[in-house]
Amino acid sequence: MSANFYYGIEVFLNGLMAGVMYSLVALGFVLIFKASGIFNYAQGVMALFAALCLVGFQSGQIPFAHVINATFGTEIHHFGWHMPALLAIVCTLMMMILFAFLVEKFVLKHLVNQEPIILFMATIGLAYFMEGFGDLMWGSDIKKLDVGIPQGGNLWLEENTAFLGGDDFYGFYIDNLDIWATIFAAILVTALILFSQYTKTGRALRAVADDHQAALSVGISLRVIWVIVWSIAGFVALVAGIMWGSKSGVQFSLSLIALKALPVLMLGGFTSIPGAIIGGLIIGVGEKMFEFLIGAPFLGGATENWFAYMLALLFLVFRPQGLFGEKIIERV
Amino acid sequence: MKFTKLTAIAVAASMLAGPTMAELVFPSLSYRTGPYGANGIPFADGYSDYFTLVNERDGGIGGEMTKVVECETAYNTEKGVECYESTKGMGSLVYQPLSTGMTYQLIPKVTADDIPMHTMGYGRTSAANGKVFSHVFNYPANYWNGASVAVNHVLDVNGGDIAGKKIALVYHNSAYGKEPIRTLEELAKKHNFELSLLAVDHPGQEQKSQWLQIRREKPDYVFMWGWGVMNQVAIQEAANIRFNMENFIGIWWSGSENDVIPAGDAANGYKALNMHAVGNDFPVFDDIQKYVVDAGKAAGAGDQVGTVLYNRGMYAAMLAVEAAKTAQGIHGTANITPAMMRDGMEALEMTADKMAGLGMAGFGPEFAVSCENHGGPGLSSVTQWDATAKSWSQISDFSPSDNDVIGKLIMEDSAAYAAENNIEEGCK
Numbered sequence: 001m002s003a004n005f006y007y008g009i010e011v012f013l014n015g016l017m018a019g020v021m022y023s024l025v026a027l028g029f030v031l032i033f034k035a036s037g038i039f040n041y042a043q044g045v046m047a048l049f050a051a052l053c054l055v056g057f058q059s060g061q062i063p064f065a066h067v068i069n070a071t072f073g074t075e076i077h078h079f080g081w082h083m084p085a086l087l088a089i090v091c092t093l094m095m096m097i098l099f100a101f102l103v104e105k106f107v108l109k110h111l112v113n114q115e116p117i118i119l120f121m122a123t124i125g126l127a128y129f130m131e132g133f134g135d136l137m138w139g140s141d142i143k144k145l146d147v148g149i150p151q152g153g154n155l156w157l158e159e160n161t162a163f164l165g166g167d168d169f170y171g172f173y174i175d176n177l178d179i180w181a182t183i184f185a186a187i188l189v190t191a192l193i194l195f196s197q198y199t200k201t202g203r204a205l206r207a208v209a210d211d212h213q214a215a216l217s218v219g220i221s222l223r224v225i226w227v228i229v230w231s232i233a234g235f236v237a238l239v240a241g242i243m244w245g246s247k248s249g250v251q252f253s254l255s256l257i258a259l260k261a262l263p264v265l266m267l268g269g270f271t272s273i274p275g276a277i278i279g280g281l282i283i284g285v286g287e288k289m290f291e292f293l294i295g296a297p298f299l300g301g302a303t304e305n306w307f308a309y310m311l312a313l314l315f316l317v318f319r320p321q322g323l324f325g326e327k328i329i330e331r332v
Numbered sequence: 333m334k335f336t337k338l339t340a341i342a343v344a345a346s347m348l349a350g351p352t353m354a355e356l357v358f359p360s361l362s363y364r365t366g367p368y369g370a371n372g373i374p375f376a377d378g379y380s381d382y383f384t385l386v387n388e389r390d391g392g393i394g395g396e397m398t399k400v401v402e403c404e405t406a407y408n409t410e411k412g413v414e415c416y417e418s419t420k421g422m423g424s425l426v427y428q429p430l431s432t433g434m435t436y437q438l439i440p441k442v443t444a445d446d447i448p449m450h451t452m453g454y455g456r457t458s459a460a461n462g463k464v465f466s467h468v469f470n471y472p473a474n475y476w477n478g479a480s481v482a483v484n485h486v487l488d489v490n491g492g493d494i495a496g497k498k499i500a501l502v503y504h505n506s507a508y509g510k511e512p513i514r515t516l517e518e519l520a521k522k523h524n525f526e527l528s529l530l531a532v533d534h535p536g537q538e539q540k541s542q543w544l545q546i547r548r549e550k551p552d553y554v555f556m557w558g559w560g561v562m563n564q565v566a567i568q569e570a571a572n573i574r575f576n577m578e579n580f581i582g583i584w585w586s587g588s589e590n591d592v593i594p595a596g597d598a599a600n601g602y603k604a605l606n607m608h609a610v611g612n613d614f615p616v617f618d619d620i621q622k623y624v625v626d627a628g629k630a631a632g633a634g635d636q637v638g639t640v641l642y643n644r645g646m647y648a649a650m651l652a653v654e655a656a657k658t659a660q661g662i663h664g665t666a667n668i669t670p671a672m673m674r675d676g677m678e679a680l681e682m683t684a685d686k687m688a689g690l691g692m693a694g695f696g697p698e699f700a701v702s703c704e705n706h707g708g709p710g711l712s713s714v715t716q717w718d719a720t721a722k723s724w725s726q727i728s729d730f731s732p733s734d735n736d737v738i739g740k741l742i743m744e745d746s747a748a749y750a751a752e753n754n755i756e757e758g759c760k
Binding site: 007010011014017018021066069070073131132135140141142143144145146151152153170173175244247248249251252253256257260288291292295296300301302304305 | 364365366367369370373505529530531532533535537538540541542544545547548560561564565568569571572573574590593594596598628633
């Protein structure tokens with residue numbers, strides 16, 4: 001086999017890995033949409049906010065230091081300690097739970113029974129609020145995120161596959177970060193499925209997802225469920241924030257990863273956790289293979305964003321609910 | 333009666349809110365928010381702080397106090413145009429939009445309104461031909477100079493012969509990122525190197541395909557025309573595939589601390605071009621500390637002083653101040669108009685003595701502007717990142733670009749613009 005054939009396989013494998021990264025973002029959207037019918041525009045900003053909190057806790061940064069200094073003329077910036085990564089992750093998780101509680105108390109509670117578009121608009125407002133609030137709390141400089149996940153090509157894989165395609169083939173390249181992202185995504189999805197299938201809260205969550213009114217009539221508190229769902233989505237956002245933030249540093253652009261999740265959702269369906277994973281993999285492989293075979297050689301490159309949305313559009317035409325979404329039949 | 337009172341109050345309020353007639357107004361189309369805010373903040377701080385320094389230390393320019401009017405664009409072209417429209421009536425002397433997209437929109441507007449625009453190291457490169465672009469200035473260097481200086485650096489490293497070498501350009505898939513392509517294609521023909529082009533879509537968070545291609549094709553050098561998150565991801569991806577950082581060269585918009593810090597030690601040795609000095613080892617920074625930061629008058633928290641983009645904002649402001657002084661000298665009045673400012677910019681001369689007098693000896697190249705050449709000589713330097721010291725160091729002098737190639741391209745492009753817009757070439 002020629003080196004090009006193996007490079008094609010390499011692109012395929014990297015497409016799968018990229019797909020996992022997209023799925024991590026898409027999962028947060030699915031969880032909230034499934035439980036409350038809200039398309040959470042703020043999911044990308046939640047990933048940014050979670051990553052900002054994580055770096056802030058880790059580096060011992062004083063929240064709102066710039067505001068305090070500007071108001072009182074002080075010169076405070078750091079507590080002077082460095083928090084271990086695991087403890088910082090726990091603190092960030094607590095922060096995301098607090099965030100979920102506040103969103104329910106100040107936003108969602110007041111919008112019960114409103115049209116989905118109203119709730120969607122509320123999440124747009126929430127996204128803009130969070131962008132500014134995150135900057136105010138932790139500053140807008142670009143921060144390095146390091147929780148100990150290794151980065152860079154996997155040397156073992158490269159060395160042990162280099163013999164495959166002759167002198168022009170340098171072995172399969174897979175980023176260690178992507179391998180870890182795949183492991184985390186697998187654990188996350190398994191945990192989410194086990195939680196929703198085998199725990200009382202998980203069953204309540206599914207009941208709310210099926211029918212709000214029926215769930216209320218058997219004594220399930222909609223407000224508690226919303227706090228739980230937004231907390232879980234916050235946790236998923238934290239995982240996505242760690243993975244994407246490790247690549248680019250923690251900065252405003254992290255909120256734009258939501259754009260990568262949209263075609264995944266259109267393809268996999270807004271209500272299916274496996275759909276988010278399969279959709280992510282299809283988009284990841286599809287866009288990378290298209291770029292490798294057609295985009296870069298014939299179209300000048302940079303076709304990935306375009307192709308992902310085109311593929312999702314095609315699916316929408318033939319299967320509007322997505323691959324695994326629920327078919328909605330409304331009788332007039 | 334009531335209406336008259338209200339009108340009087342409104343007029344009084346607008347006089348208080350707006351600049352007084354004696355102030356020299358310098359608008360700052362800044363972006364402190366949005367995906368490029370982390371880069372926009374230090375530039376805006378540097379720009380603003382230098383004018384504060386001039387007011388506090390020198391009592392303004394020629395006795396006239398300066399006023400910076402800041403308008404947030406979020407790096408959005410439409411908002412930038414809105415900012416221009418809302419501030420041009422304040423007597424704004426010169427616009428620096430810090431965006432190639434905005435520059436393209438503002439070129440016909442500033443020309444019609446007789447207000448100069450300075451696009452330092454960005455914008456439309458062929459604006460260097462002042463006989464066509466009467467109100468646009470892009471001294472001291474433009475993208476085509478940058479492309480040429482990068483090639484010259486590679487020539488220096490390789491003993492003057494790069495025939496057969498492979499150079500890949502990783503570029504932001506926008507008007508900005510595409511600017512150097514034509515020059516690099518011409519230089520590839522001249523020096524017989526092989527050029528490959530790799531576009532990255534906005535914002536540039538996912539670049540796996542491009543870096544897998546680089547790993548497959550093994551170019552000898554990679555040039556980068558990136559901005560924002562694209563830079564950080566590209567440097568990390570280059571480190572991931574173990575590309576030699578010494579052979580990775582970014583344009584000046586891909587060479588700030590923000591771009592290299594997220595990659596940590598892996599970014600060590602990365603190079604970037606620059607049209608001004610790096611670091612804060614210049615007397616002017618002592619003055620900024622004394623008159624601006626310590627006096628509590630800094631535009632930001634004072635923590636950006638000496639960073640690459642702060643220095644760039646400060647350098648842009650210094651050039652504006654020197655042009656204003658030149659305009660005052662030409663027209664014999666301290667209270668200059670935008671049209672006079674344009675004349676000052678066209679007659680600007682930056683000498684070593686002048687920069688030394690400002691506490692900025694060697695901070696930028698020496699150059700002179702003329703009607704024929706609004707772009708200066710196109711000198712720029714190469715800087716390199718030291719990840720351990722967390723600092724940039726200048727590893728080459730401000731060196732010239734290949735004006736034989738660039739001059740021809742500027743003439744061609746500006747002539748095409750003149751023909752499209754029925755502009756008769758000539759000096760004002």
